[in-house]
Amino acid sequence: MAQAVSENSPARGRLALSPQARVNIAGYLFITPWILKFLTLNAGAMIVSLGISLFKTDFFTTFDFIGFDNYTRLFRDPLFWKSLSVTAYYAFGMVPLALVFSLVIALLLNQNVKFQGVYRVVYYLPSIVSGVAVAILWKYLLQPRWGLINQGLALVGIEGPKWLFSTTWAMPAFILMGVWAAGGNMLLYLAGLQGIPTDLYHAASIDGANAWHRFWRITLPMLTPTIYFNLIISIIGAWQIFTQSYIITAGGPDNSTLTMVLLLYRKGFQQFHFGYASAIAWVLFTIVMLFTVLIVRSSEAWVFYAGEVRG
Amino acid sequence: MIRGQSLPSIHRGAGRYRVEHVSGRVVLYLVITAGAFIFSTPLLWMISTSLKSPELINRIPIVWIPPELRWANYIDPWVEMPFLLFYWNTVFITVTNTAIILITNSLVAFGFARIPFKGRTIIFFVLLATMMLPPQVTMIPTYLFWSRLRLVNTFWPIMAPEWLSAAYDVFLMRQFYMTISTDLDEAARIDGCSWFGIYRHIILPLSKPVIGVLAILNFSFNWNNFITPLIYLNDSRLFPIALGLRLFETQMGGGDTYVRLGPLMAMTLVSIIPLMAAFFIAQRYFIQGIVITGIKG
Numbered sequence: 001m002a003q004a005v006s007e008n009s010p011a012r013g014r015l016a017l018s019p020q021a022r023v024n025i026a027g028y029l030f031i032t033p034w035i036l037k038f039l040t041l042n043a044g045a046m047i048v049s050l051g052i053s054l055f056k057t058d059f060f061t062t063f064d065f066i067g068f069d070n071y072t073r074l075f076r077d078p079l080f081w082k083s084l085s086v087t088a089y090y091a092f093g094m095v096p097l098a099l100v101f102s103l104v105i106a107l108l109l110n111q112n113v114k115f116q117g118v119y120r121v122v123y124y125l126p127s128i129v130s131g132v133a134v135a136i137l138w139k140y141l142l143q144p145r146w147g148l149i150n151q152g153l154a155l156v157g158i159e160g161p162k163w164l165f166s167t168t169w170a171m172p173a174f175i176l177m178g179v180w181a182a183g184g185n186m187l188l189y190l191a192g193l194q195g196i197p198t199d200l201y202h203a204a205s206i207d208g209a210n211a212w213h214r215f216w217r218i219t220l221p222m223l224t225p226t227i228y229f230n231l232i233i234s235i236i237g238a239w240q241i242f243t244q245s246y247i248i249t250a251g252g253p254d255n256s257t258l259t260m261v262l263l264l265y266r267k268g269f270q271q272f273h274f275g276y277a278s279a280i281a282w283v284l285f286t287i288v289m290l291f292t293v294l295i296v297r298s299s300e301a302w303v304f305y306a307g308e309v310r311g
Numbered sequence: 312m313i314r315g316q317s318l319p320s321i322h323r324g325a326g327r328y329r330v331e332h333v334s335g336r337v338v339l340y341l342v343i344t345a346g347a348f349i350f351s352t353p354l355l356w357m358i359s360t361s362l363k364s365p366e367l368i369n370r371i372p373i374v375w376i377p378p379e380l381r382w383a384n385y386i387d388p389w390v391e392m393p394f395l396l397f398y399w400n401t402v403f404i405t406v407t408n409t410a411i412i413l414i415t416n417s418l419v420a421f422g423f424a425r426i427p428f429k430g431r432t433i434i435f436f437v438l439l440a441t442m443m444l445p446p447q448v449t450m451i452p453t454y455l456f457w458s459r460l461r462l463v464n465t466f467w468p469i470m471a472p473e474w475l476s477a478a479y480d481v482f483l484m485r486q487f488y489m490t491i492s493t494d495l496d497e498a499a500r501i502d503g504c505s506w507f508g509i510y511r512h513i514i515l516p517l518s519k520p521v522i523g524v525l526a527i528l529n530f531s532f533n534w535n536n537f538i539t540p541l542i543y544l545n546d547s548r549l550f551p552i553a554l555g556l557r558l559f560e561t562q563m564g565g566g567d568t569y570v571r572l573g574p575l576m577a578m579t580l581v582s583i584i585p586l587m588a589a590f591f592i593a594q595r596y597f598i599q600g601i602v603i604t605g606i607k608g
Contacts, residue, residue, distance in 0.1 A: 023428055024428040024429050026428070027428025027431065028422075028428060029422075030418050030419060030421055030423075030506070031419045031423060033415040033418065033419055033475045034419045034476040034478075037476055038437070038438075040456070040475075041472055042449070044456070045449035045452035046441075046444060048451075048452040049449060049451070049452060105343075113339065113343065117594070119343055119347055121591075122347040122351050123350055125587070126353070128531045132537060132556055133582070141356065145371075146370070146371050146373075148352065148353075148356050148373060151371065152352075180353070187527070188483070188524060191487075191523070192487075192490075225486040225489060226486065232482075236443055240446075242445075261445050264447055268451075281445050281448035282448075285443050285444050289440065289443055292439060305489040305490060306490050
């Protein structure tokens with residue numbers, strides 16, 4: 001470490017701060033805004049909600065400590081298992097699809113194509129339309145009789161499914177909406193691609209590497225920090241899916257779109273079982289945490305940083 | 312490897328491996344054009360619907376270009392509802408938040424990416440953990456916090472937490488900073504440059520692409536933010552456009568909502584025009600300005 005070199009002479013006396021102490025002070029000063037936010041808004045709220053999960057409470061009439069009863073009741077609740085499988089289905093369908101899809105689009109749009117800007121806007125636009133508008137839009141696009149999608153399928157001789165009115169097709173419809181709005185991921189890949197030094201490609205070309213090799217040996221490894229980010233963020237986002245099922249299907253038909261957060265919302269904000277709702281939240285938190293730990297642990301093996309500071 | 316020096320124009324196009332063959336280029340254009348067509352149809356449908364009279368909306372087969380364009384769909388809602396006020400609120404919140412967010416987040420991310428302080432790894436993991444709890448959970452305790460401060464029904468709960476950095480942005484910026492070589496930092500440290508100096512003179516000039524991306528993402532997030540204003544704002548004079556649209560939708564009357572789908576789609580389209588403008592301004596930093604290339608150092 002460079003900063004450790006200059007001020008290490010014992011002659012400076014014991015009162016002077018050690019180099020590591022200076023580094024620590026600088027580090028904590030830089031992250032002060034986040035620490036402030038964490039202490040005021042995150043930590044307190046997390047502790048309170050964890051505490052609430054041990055109570056039977058509606059915040060007004062009852063406030064009984066019941067230990068882990070909410071959790072044991074949860075694991076016997078068929079609705080909870082239903083919501084778990086619905087959410088897992090969405091996460092495992094949506095995350096890989098959106099990840100690969102947005103990467104492929106970003107790579108294609110990073111070529112020297114004419115009207116590059118226009119293409120980028122077309123692919124990116126869906127992701128900026130607000131949640132409410134997207135929900136309304138897709139409700140009508142997926143309308144089984146006169147919706148645009150089934151009219152389009154009819155043109156090629158396919159009788160489209162009933163989509164949001166079908167227990168089989170409602171969740172795939174949500175995944176379709178998710179992929180349509182994956183333009184944000186594409187943007188991050190595009191930014192990542194701009195950060196790859198050109199001379200790597202020149203050197204590789206001189207060495208006779210073809211496009212396929214250049215992709216696997218340069219582009220993909222250099223993009224791993226972005227892929228890592230998108231993977232974690234997509235997993236967190238997918239498990240928390242709520243707006244679509246709340247606005248479009250209200251969990252139906254027959255609970256086929258009852259996601260974990262929707263169940264949480266119903267239990268908490270509609271039936272006022274805040275303890276039970278908090279327990280759902282912490283189970284969800286644990287699941288997402290497990291996936292994240294797995295990815296973070298594995299990242300040393302596959303994420304490549306050109307400028308890593310080990311401290 | 313030293314990064315951050317622009318090379319002569321021949322070297323532009325960092326990160327591109329060109330598709331050289333003619334047949335390859337034809338396939339490339341076919342694929343991206345077909346994809347672009349599929350991606351834009353929902354929005355084209357939205358535009359078409361916004362210019363239709365009610366009786367054309369559920370016609371089979373679909374009428375793409377209405378025989379008579381109904382511009383009234385774009386005009387009448389402004390009288391029915393104070394959309395102008397909604398836009399003023401949205402612009403105020405969005406612009407202020409985005410500007411402050413970019414500064415605080417880049418500082419925090421610099422701390423995590425570049426300064427090897429004690430406890431960095433653990434604290435960073437805590438930061439990631441804060442993203443994993445569904446926001447619906449902390450909603451109630453957070454609401455109690457703001458109501459204790461008597462700041463419900465003001466912009467404070469929508470603005471102040473944003474200013475104090477966001478885990479998502481910090482994570483993204485850190486990922487970006489981590490890809491910048493540390494050689495320059497170390498040289499600067501030996502020359503007695505402060506950490507802030509390194510941030511200001513080395514890292515920040517190299518961060519234009521990621522700042523451009525975060526500018527547009529934060530702008531869109533704040534512009535579209537629905538749930539936070541929904542919880543904290545009761546007074547419709549304080550509503551941003553996302554709440555305004557929802558209000559407009561619910562006032563269309565239940566049952567056959569498609570009867571008023573035209574004006575709703577028109578107002579929704581108007582609400583995304585500023586986002587498109589913001590995208591065009593921000594994109595030059597991460598799409599055209601390819602100055603971050605590397606040379607052998």
